Amino acid sequence: MRSRVRDDYKFMEIRDAIVSINQKVSLIGVIAEFDFPKQTRGTDCLCTLKIVDESHPKPGLEVRVFEENVEKLPHILSTGDIIQFNHVVMNIFRGEVCAVYNKKFSSFALYDGKDGEAFLPYQVSPKFRPRDLDKAFITGLRKWLVSFQIDEGSDNFSLMREIKEGEGINMVCKIVHVCEAAKDKWMAFVWDGTDARPASIFTRLKDEGDHPLPLHLEPLPFPRDVFCTFPLLGTVLRVNFYQGIEKSCLHSLNSGKWVKFINLAIEVDGGLWRGVLTPFTKLRYTTNEDNLVLERQRIYDLRLSAKSLLARIPFFSFPLTSQITEVDHKDVPCLTLMDVLTYSKVTAKFKCVVRVVAAFPWQAENFIYRGTYRIRLTLEDPTARIHAYLYAEDGEKFFGGYPSVDVLKRRRNVLLGMATASDDYGKEVEDGARNPPWMQCCLKSYYLSKSDPWGTRNYRIFDTMLVV
Template sequence: MAHMENLPSVGSPGDIIQLSRVVMKTHNDGVYALFNKKFSSFALYEGKNGEDFLPYQCSLFRPRDHDSKFIAGMRKWLVDFHVDEGVNTFSFLREMREGQHANLVCKILHVCEIAKNEWMALVWDGTDSPPISINTNPEHKMDEQLPLQLEPSPPLSRDLLRTFPTVGTILRVIIDKVNQKHVLHLLNTGEWVKFISILCEVHAGLWCGVLTPFTKLRYLSNEDHFVLACQRSYNERLSLKLGRIPYWCFPWCSQITEVDYDHMPFATLMDVLTYSEATARFKCIIRVVAAFPWRAEDFSHHGTYRIRLTLEDPTARIHAFIYAEDGEKFFDGNPSIDVMTRKRDKLLGVAANNDGKGTNPASRNPPWVQCCLKSYYLDKNDIWGSRQYRIFGTKLAD
């Protein structure tokens, strides 16, 4: 069996491979070149931008006088070559379906190592991924609640987040050890790529893409019609007054919350995370996907509300607290346990029986709701590291 390091490793999409002494075969209407490691050979050359005729990788290769003529001809042909893949073969992130393979056109925002022999690429196309039903036990302990991101702690730095777009989902793409050698060096930050047959999965209620042995990658130029369409759609969205609200809450969000600051423009949670000042106020449309504590009788401690909610929109997840007088505003005073339980279930998307009581809290579909957020810090010596968020000026309707 050939070692991985002896196999062709293409440096860049569009590079040229020369095969010698291979046997041509047909199978299921396809044509294949059968490579025998005992006598077949290959050579890899730079593509259309190459200037010499020396291969950067080869095996058992013996150059011939007329090879340079063929390579020069291929480079000339590549200048105007385009793969005809049709206009309907690629999907937006908003069209992903769990467990299905998709062809996506995305911009690579960042690539990082998240564990030994496991990497992650963060990609984006300007659209909002579909909301996911939450299927976890809501009564888990605090450290067992839904994670804020798929990558292990510590989270991505604020400086890095500020380089990302603040509208549209940033999809995490998992790159395991098997795919590292062939894929990792092709994922360059700032480049647009086509992911062909990427598996769409959901982990902890968050979308992620998984590269499989059948996934293919292809670079795109900034002038490609797919890229131009994504950028044009994104720019049009930013120009709209309501362009920062989630795609999935149109024509409008649920009316179960009321906010005091109707005049404030909407912000995404990525806007909140990357805002230039540590203390600020925002109005967002979000889903509440978790609450701690879960039981309504534990919301108040010695008469003071203390609740941690997990909020999400298509751009991010954050924790936000309801505390003291903000809790009294949120719940309209100090209602009975039954009333607070009913309000909690509506907010977190717990389906109700005919008698109005919640059924299975482990399967929830939270509605999109408005809320006001304020950011603050706990330590003046570590303003950004101690930054947190509270819900204020928001009332949960009966």
């Protein structure tokens, strides 16, 4: 009897636990992967995590934790943290071995990973009782973890430039910002140094007046000092949280940290890419020395070091086969719209490669108002969107004087990548999604009010000619 009590307390290596089906065991391991709480069809909430130790570094053991509410589930701060389970039951579920945490008799304790020094858990379940024995195991795991590299097996991780709509994208990215974008609506901003593919635009230009194409997915524009912390090259993907899981996601997404997402959902909204963390998304262990992280940094460093005038052009505009514009200032290097947004002076001139994703007004006959060109264009590159105006003599230069409405319509259609048709009354209507071509343009920024130069900053296209 005495020995059974002792056995109860002893940690089992994962290698031994997986052949102890239907037995109650105690385990301690490093969290290699975890997902976010979901309500089960029964009475409980569930979160699943995968633990590894030296005896079983891959693929790890799944532990399913059932608890009566989200609060009682483990709130994991980071993959790589250490978790201890007492009295979990080894089980076979759908042909796979796993450990099941039973709220009636199991307990857990969560500790910092390899960078931790303390033996005080940061979260424990009510039934947990600490013992001296735990410390030695925590120290051992922390030591082992220093040289541990996770084995990704055959899992495929997409670059930002490979994302497409659907569920189940795996990505390695750096968190560049996390904020409460609106009340109770949190958003993470992630980046891997590559450019997302331009998305088709499905909104109608005739709605542009009342419902303009958004410049960003966050409800309010950022203060400039936040933008200034964003990378200048590569797409920053906005990531939303599936309702109710923010609380368990947020603390594991810290700015500056590289993360691996498994099963990130990808949507397009207003022609902008959006990631969604769902209850089926998992976070996987990674370090700054991870091969996949190093690979992304190499790709980015290579982009940054390119010396050509076109070094910062969008990946998908290369090699700019459709030259629809000609610009003066040919010897000036191209910049990104994030360069433009974060430039240190209000008054400046730039050259960029962008797509025109919207125009207001959209009807060619309204481009000229009281004899003067006045059009607001929405410009996009992989880093940002801005409004830029085509005004007066700059419009004249752009459209080559004052051509007939038919010629203007044709040029607009090319510029915006749009098809039009006529309705039963001969009225022009838009036909289908738009896929605008890339164009080079010169941009100048200026202010409207000297008393508030940053608050009234505007952009205009200049020295640019449409040649279609």
